[in-house]
Amino acid sequence: MEFRILGSVEAVEDDRIELRGRRTRTALAAFLLDAERVVPISQLVDALWDESPPPTSTRQVQHCISVLRQAFKGRRGQPRILTEGTGYRLSLDGATLDSREFLALAGQARSVAEAEPARAVELMRRALELWRGRALADVSSPSLAHRATYLDEQRLVVWEECLELELQLGRHESVVSELIALSAAHPLRERPAELAMTALGRCGRRAEALSFYQGFRAHLVDEMGIDPGSRMQALHQSLLRGDDPSSARPAAAPVRQTPASSRLTPPPAELPADISTFTGRAAELATLDRLLVGPHAPVVNINGIAGSGKTTLAVHWAHGIASRFPDGLLHVNLRGHDPGPALDATAALSQLLRSLGVPPAVLPTHPDELAGRFRTVTASRRLLILLDDASDDAQILPLLPGSPGCAVIITSRGDLPALSARTDGTQVTLGPFDSTESVNLLRLLLPDERGRDEDRLRRLSELCGGLPVALRLTGERLRRRSKVSLETAIQELTGPDRLDHMRLPGDPGVRATFDASYRAQPMWLRGLWRSLAIAPLDTFTVEAAAALADLDEPDARSGLEQLAATHLLEALENGRYGFHELLRIYAAERHEEEDGPAMAQLTIDRLLDWMAVGVDAAHRRLRPEHPVIDPERTPAGSFEHAKQALEWLDAEAVNIARCARQAAEHRPRRCWQLAAGMHGWLAVRGNRREWIALYRVALDAARRSGDLRGQRLIHHGLAVAHSSLDQYAKARTSFRVAISLATATGQSHDALWTYAILTGLELEHERYDDAAQTVAEALRILPTGPRRPQLEATLLRHQGELHLRAGRFEAALAPLHQARTLLTGIGADLCRSYVEIALGQLHEAREEPHLARRHYLQALRLVHTRNDNRLIASARLRMGAFLAKHGPAEEAREHLMIAAEKSRLLDDTQTAEAQRLLASLGRP
Structure with a gap:
């Protein structure tokens, strides 16, 4: 499918597609002028009505889009109008657009013109053949008129360049009539007249050439009150002298009307040298190259972390596209991050205008007049302007030319939001190399x-x-x-x-390099940045930053956003932020020099206290019966659901471990509290081996502080980790130490829970005598405490499992059903699911598969909403094992694959059993 705007607006597939209504064609024209870019609804309204749009304008725009979508439906190339934000984007996909093809062919021609002029002429003729009349010939829209004028101007520029190349190739006889006609059609345009005079002279028609000059000059004086430019006058003098016109090559010149003084000087070529060792940035270069497609030369800001090679990329790309901008290559170092003051817009504009040949004596002094003069001088020119090391939008905006033929490349350490908002500029952000x-x-x-x-x-x-x-x-x-x-x-x-x-x-x-970015920040942002650098955090949130720097959360959020905008921090997913490693090292150096060790300790203490509150709140949500940090205190933080608590611990687990290690030396109590507070998370998440190493650090801290409760909690955590790794002896030893410490400190409730977990471990390892002894010890102290249904149910479950393992199936029924009754209706899904699994195993052993399936399904329903990998793995494994025996095999395989994956995440012993059962099922 083809789209055409170089003439009337058309959509063609085999035959012309009917586009009914003036507004439909105008809307399509607006989309095609900005193909592959989002066009805001307000811009479409302006295109369709220009002034005083009706109250229903938005609805009418939507109707036009609906008509266009229907017209494109099912067409080859599949062009689509996509809704994006508050606007729409025309995606051409496989469809073609004649204006793009025209500009691409012209660009190819210019790139080979010097080496292969005949090839360049061929390409330019192909580009010109795409035209069928004025651009947007059947669209009447003042807001689109300047875009059409630009395309018409580009057509004339290419036509003139083509004819000039024809003359260089000695084809004056074949193009002289074309040049005379072109000049007649544009009687105030000097270039066609100059080329026509040259062609007439070379054809031996000297008198006609002189007459042509007189006619052109008279018309110019009558209409404009000025004489022809210096080049044309020089050509006239040459013809009067009778110089040999065949030896003269027409001078390459800007196609635009410019002051004679400007034409006598070569175009500026101020780009810094490219480097021979440039490498990488293929994706970014491809993005930049795509910006060249279309009628507008790009305005692009290359931004990124200090030292990421922004200027290097900008200079390299600028050299690669320089041939597209014959009127000059300008460069200004804006010194946005130099030790001294940045170059202000007035000084930058003066420099640009001097480079363009404007004498310093006639430069305006008022900034607005300077900016206006710059836009006037650059109007209709094709310039490439590199504005290096910008500090902010205010420095950049006055330096932007008004001509759509001028490309502007800006480099800055921060993004420039006003540039995008006001000029449709593109932001290209550089990160480190891969x-x-x-x-x-x-x-x-x-x-x-x-x-x-x-x-x-x-x-x-x-x-x-x-x-x-x-x-x-x-x-x-x-x-x-x-x-x-x-x-x-x-x-x-x-x-x-x-x-x-x-x-x-x-x-x-x-x-x-880093220091320049740092010094550009206000004092309070520097302080925040330094504080973040010394924190033992991998990545961090607004809340963590607020705690570290003792800020309100809105101020911390604003600070992080500003630091990320200047690339001193990296904005990550889920509202988190992080450092580049080298920037962290530099910022930590600044903290040591500017803040000192006392401030560092105060900063870390604030973080440890904030982290402890969060860990305590999350642990209480997961294990309300086992408070860690302070059993008597109501936590300041809270989580509405266990899933929310787990997600917070998932996100902060690495940071909590780092904070615990940091606290080991100076705040040992905080060290073991943070480690112990992860028990609930560790039971369902995490790498056991890594946490065993941390628990050993925490145990040493608890011993040094003489805290028996801390030692008990850490021994309990060590036991859970060892048991998950099938290290029975180590796990049992740690559980027994934890029980002894709980008993010694009068914590019978904690002792009973440890007994319950130890019994489960002994049953799992078929140590039935040990399990019977542990249950008996637990039951002896159970009556001394208040009724605790989850604890009682867990001990009853273990009793039932003991009978089940011993083959006493009838004896197992009563304690298991009693445990189930205790847990029904109290929201204890975790404990209840283990009871359902045990009942499923019991009925499976009694050869009652229908009852076994019912209990396994109930267990799966109970774990469905929990984010507990260990529990999910257990329920899926038991159901998978049951279905592997009773069918269907496909369902068994699905359950076992999930069980294997969840167990693998935990480095759990159930992984091997799940994989063994999967192997027994064979390939699907």
Whole structure:
């Protein structure tokens, strides 16, 4: 399917598709002018009515879109109008658009014009053949008129360039009539007249050429009161002298009307040099290249973390597209992050205008007049402007030309929101290099044998955090020290002074790069950033930041957003933020120098206290019968549901472990509290081996502080972790120590719970005598405490399981049903599900599969809404084992696969059983 706007607006597939109604065609024109870009409804309303739209304008726009969608339905190429936010986007997919094809062919022609002029002429003729009349010829919309005028201007520019190339190829006889007609159609345009005079002279028609000049000059004086430009006058003098016109090549010139003084100087070419070792950024370059498609030259802001290579990318891309902008390449260093003051807009505009040939003496002094003069001078020109190191929107907006033919590339450390809002500018954000890009850059910088050691290069790139400036400095430092091995460099970068090794003589290094971004922030943001850097947090939330820096949450949120906007922090998913590793090192250095150790300890203490409140609240939601931090205190934080508590612990587990280790030395009580508060989470989540290592740190902290309760809780956690790893002896020993400590401190309730869990472990390992002894001990102290249905039900379940394992099926029924009765209606789904599983196993052993299935299904229903991997794995495993025996096999396989996956997440012993049963079922 083809779309056409170079003439009347048309949609064609085999035949022309009927587009009924003026507004429908206008709406399509608006979409095609901004194909693949979101067009706000307000812009569509302006296109359709310009002024005084009716109250129903939005509804009428939606009707036009509906008509267009119906017209496109089922067409080849499948163009679609998609709703996006408060606007719509035309996705061309496989459809073509003549204006895009025209600009692409013109661009190809210009790229080969110098080397292959005949090929360039062929491409330009193909581009011109796409035109069927004025652009948007059948659309009357003042808001779209300037877009149509731009396309018409581009047609003339390409036509003139094509005819000029024809003359260079000696084809004056064949194009002279075309040039005379083109000049007659545009009697105030100098370039066609100049080319027509040249062609007439080369055809031996000197008198006609001189007459042509007189006619053109007279018309120009009558209409505009000015004489022709200097080039045309020079050509006229040459013809009067009788110079040989065949030896003269028409001078390449801007197609626009510009002051004679400007035409006598070469166009500015101010781009900094590209680097020979440029590599990477393929995705970003592709994004930038896509911006070149369409009638408007792009305005793009390349932003990102300090040292990410923004200027390097901008300069490299600018050199690659420079040929598209024959009127000049401008560059201004805005010094947004220099130690001194940034270049203000007035100074930048003066510099740009001087580069464009405007004498300093005639430059306006008022900023608004300067900006207006700049827009006037750049009107209708094709310029590429690189504005490097911008500080903010206010510095940039006055520097934007009014011409759609001027491309503007901006680099800044922060995004520029007003640029996007006011100019439809595009933001391209750079992050660190990925591993492959990093290694490739180091390899380019190290052409010797060290550049072939991929493993060590990869490790070096990790220590540089993939940051291009760090990679370049590290690579160049190694290149200069040819005798230094990669292993030595790795050791240097793993030390405490990593940033010291990322600098060169005469180069301020990575630290100075970061310092410029840091110094640009207000004092309170610097303080927040420093506090975050010393926190033992992997990533962090607004709440954590507020606690660390002693801020209200709205202020903390604002601070994090501002730091992320300048790329001093990275905004992650789910409202979390993080540091680039090198930025964290730098910020921690600033904290040490500016705040000192006392402030650091106060900051960490605030974080530990906030974390403890959250852990306590989550643990109480998961295990309300087992408070950890302070049994007598009502927690300040709360979670409405167990799922919410688990999700918070999932997100913070790494941070909690880090905080516990941080607290071990100076706040040992906080250390064991944080570790013990993860018991409920550890039972259903987490890597047991990692947490065993943390529990050992916490146990040592509890012993040093002489806290028996802390020791008991940590021994209990160690026992649970060991039992999940099938380390029976270690688990039983820790459970027994926990029971002894609970009894010694008069905590009979806690002792009973530990007895209950220990019994389950002994049953699982078929230590029936040990289990019988443990149950008996528990039952002896049970009557001394208040009635606790979950605890009683758990002990009764274990009694029933003891009878079941011993083959006493009838004896097992009573305690299991009694346990089920105790748990019914009190919301104890976790305990109840284990009872249902035990009853399922009992009825399965009694060869009552219909009853067994009923209890297994009930267990699955109870765990369905819980986020408990261990419980889900147990229920799925039992149902899978049952179905593997009784069928259907497909259902069995589904349950067992889920059981295996959940167990694997826990590094749990049930994984092996699930995989064994899956293997027995064979391939599906």
